[in-house]
Amino acid sequence: MPLLSANDDIHRLLVGATTIAVVGFSDKPWRDSHAVGGFLRDKGYRIFPINPNIASVLGLVSVPSLEEVGEPIDIVNIFRRPEHVPSVIESAIAVGARAVWMQSGIVHHVAARRASDAGLDVVMDRCIRVAYTLLVR
Secondary structure (H helix, E strand, O other): OOEOOOHHHHHHHHHHOOEEEEEOOOOOOOOHHHHHHHHHHHOOOEEEEEOOOOOEEOOEEOEOOHHHOOOOOOEEEEOOOHHHHHHHHHHHHHHOOOEEEEOOOOOOHHHHHHHHHOOOEEEOOOOHHHHHHHHOO
């Protein structure tokens, strides 16, 4: 699977997904992960907050890792610093996620290649909320 950059491919990913795990979902309302996670939930996606430091956020139970979700995940949306991306990618591969999405400012070419080689679609350095607003509405 390629690194997705074409709008048509990203549109297809977004409209085909039903579940999104948000890695690094914060319970602080001023954090981007909080706003984006809430936006995605409001757009009808089933959201899985992934954060070992909180019990819940926006009425959703948070789990410490992707491995503890226990349900199929379409997109793993990453809100972690680039040095943490490789371990998130390995977890995404292990749980059989369909895609990984690194938010704006998050770039890790080696991890992206690993995910792509494992068959996952990859979006890097792009905001999923902005992409949804522009491509899906």
